[in-house]
Ligand SMILES: [Fe+2]
Ligand SMILES: [Fe+2]
C-alpha cells in the first residue's frame with residue numbers, strides 16, 4: 001500500500017510537473033504577446049495547464065498526508081525533485097520556440113490523456129477526462145500556428161525550422177519509460193508510452209508536412225528530466241516560482 | 254502599413270437562442286478568426302456556437318436613409334393585434 | 347440641406363433624449379476626435395496596466411493566486427481589445443493607435459508608471475486601482491457613443507472579480523503575520539495617492555468637463571468621482587485595519603463626506619509628462635512586444651494570402 005502510494009505520487013508529479021513548468025513559461029508571456037489575440041490565447045493555455053496542475057497536486061497532497069498541499073508540492077520541493085521533461089522548461093526565445101515547444105508537447109499530451117481517461121485510478125481518469133478537451137484545443141491551436149509560421153514568410157520559416165531543430169531532440173525523453181511509469185502502467189493506471197510514441201510521430205509527420213517543415217534528424221538529447229536531472233534553466237524558474245514560499249515561509253496567502 | 258482584417262463575432266449563448274453580435278477582433282483568415290473569437294469572447298462560458306464574418310462583407314444600411322428605410326412601417330398599425338377591436342369577454346383569441 | 351449649427355443642435359438633442367450615437371451616424375468632427383482620443387487612451391491604459399501586475403505572475407505565493415492573477419491580467423488584454431475595436435468604428439486602425447502609444451504620442455493612465463515591488467502591491471492594485479477604474483467605468487456604460495457604452499458593459503461585467511481579488515489578497519495579508527500586515531500597509535502607503543490622481547486634475551484645471559458631460563463621456567466631475575472613491579474606500583481600509591496615509595483625512599459631518607489632504611499635483615504632472623518611476627520601462631515593454639511580434643504578424647498575413655491564392659487556383663481548375 002505504502003509502496004503503491006509512493007509510485008502513484010511519483011507518477012502524479014511526472015504528469016503535473018510538465019503542466020506546471022510549461023504553464024509557468026507561458027505565463028511569462030502574458031502582456032508581451034505578438035498581438036492581443038494571441039496574448040489572450042496563450043494565457044488560456046497557461047490557465048488550462050495550471051488547472052490540471054492543481055488537480056494532480058491536490059490529489060498528490062491528499063495521498064502524501066501531513067502538511068502537504070498543492071502549494072508545498074508546487075513550490076517547496078528541491079530542484080532534483082521536479083519530474084518534468086526538458087522540453088517544457090526551454091525558454092521563450094521567440095514566438096517560434098513558444099509554438100514549437102507547445103506543439104511538441106500537445107502532440108504528446110493528447111494521446112497520453114486519451115489513455116489516462118481509462119485509468120483504473122478514478123481521480124486520474126477524471127482529471128484526464130476534463131483535460132482532454134483542453135489539450136485537443138491546444139493541439140489545434142499550436143498546429144495551426146506551426147502551419148502559419150512554417151509556411152508563412154521566409155523569415156518565419158527559418159525561425160520555425162530552427163526552433164524545431166533545437167527542440168525536437170528533447171521529445172524522445174517523453175517515451176523513455178521510467179521505473180515508476182512502468183509500474184503504474186502495469187497496474188492499469190498509467191499509459192503505454194509505445195502506443196503514444198507511434199501516434200506522436202504520425203502527428204508530427206502530418207503537421208510538419210502541412211507546415212512545410214523538415215523533421216530534424218539529430219539524435220535524441222541525453223536528458224533525464226523525469227528522474228530529476230534538469231537543465232540550467234530550472235534554477236531560475238524555481239527562483240521565481242518559489243520566491244514567496246521561500247522568502248516568507250509558513251504563511252497564509 | 255496595412256493592418257490585418259477586422260472580423261465581427263456572433264455568439265449563440267445557448268441552444269434555442271439566436272446568435273448575437275458580441276464584438277470584433279483582428280485575424281488574417283477565417284480559421285484564425287474562429288480561434289481568436291473562442292479565446293477572446295467565450296472565456297466565461299458565454300457561448301455554444303460562434304459565427305465570424307469579415308467586417309468588409311457586411312453591407313450596412315445608411316443612417317441618412319433611415320427615413321425612407323424605416324419610417325414607412327410606422328403607420329401600419331394594422332399589422333399588430335391591438336389594431337382589431339374585439340369584445341373583452343371573448344377568450345382564446 | 348441643414349447648416350452645421352442645426353445639425354449639431356439636432357445631434358445634441360438626440361443625446362439629451364438618451365439616444366445612442368452609432369458609428370455611421372453623422373457626428374461633429376470634434377465628437378469623433380474626442381472619442382478616438384478618450385477610447386484609445388482608455389485602451390492603452392488597459393494594456394499598459396497589464397505590465398505592473400504581469401510582473402508578479404511568475405512569483406505568486408500560491409497556485410490559487412496564480413490562476414486568479416493570470417485571469418485578471420488576461421481580462422485587461424481583453425478590455426484593451428474591446429476598446430480598440432470601439433475606437434476602430436470611428437475610422438482609425440488599431441495599428442495606428444498602437445503607433446501613437448509606442449511613439450509616446452498617446453497618453454495612458456499614469457498609475458501604471460509606478461513599480462510593483464512586493465506581493466502586497468498586487469492586492470493594493472486590485473483593490474484601489476481597479477476600484478477607482480470601476481467608478482469611472484460604471485459611469486461610462488451609459489455614455490452616448492454606442493460601441494463605447496457596449497464595450498464598457500462587457501468590461502464592467504468582467505471587472506467585478508478584479509477588485510474582490512485584490513481586496514481578498516489585502517485581507518489575507520492583514521489577517522496574517524505582522525510582517526504580512528506591514529507589507530499591506532506599505533503597499534497602501536505607496537498606492538493611495540497615485541490612486542486618487544487617477545481621477546485626473548482638479549475640476550478648475552480640467553477645461554473639457556462641460557463638453558464631456560454634454561456628450562455623457564462624463565456624468566460627474568473629477569472631484570466628485572474622487573470624493574466618491576474616498577468615501578467608499580475609507581471604511582474598506584478600516585475593515586482591513588490599516589491606515590490611509592493622509593493625516594488630514596477626516597469625516598466631515600456637515601458635508602457628509604471625508605475631507606482629505608492636498609494631492610501632490612506636481613508629482614502627477616511629472617508622471618504624466620513621462621518622468622514617473624517606470625514610464626520608460628512600460629513603453630519599452632510595449633514596443634518590444636510589438637517589434638518582436640512583427641515577423642509573426644507578417645507570417646500570418648503571408649500564410650493567409652498563400653492559402654487564399656491556392657484556393658482560387660483550385661477553384662479555377
Ligand atoms: Fe483596468
Ligand atoms: Fe480593465
Ligand SMILES: [Fe+2]
Nearest residue numbers: 422476505508
Ligand atoms: Fe481590471
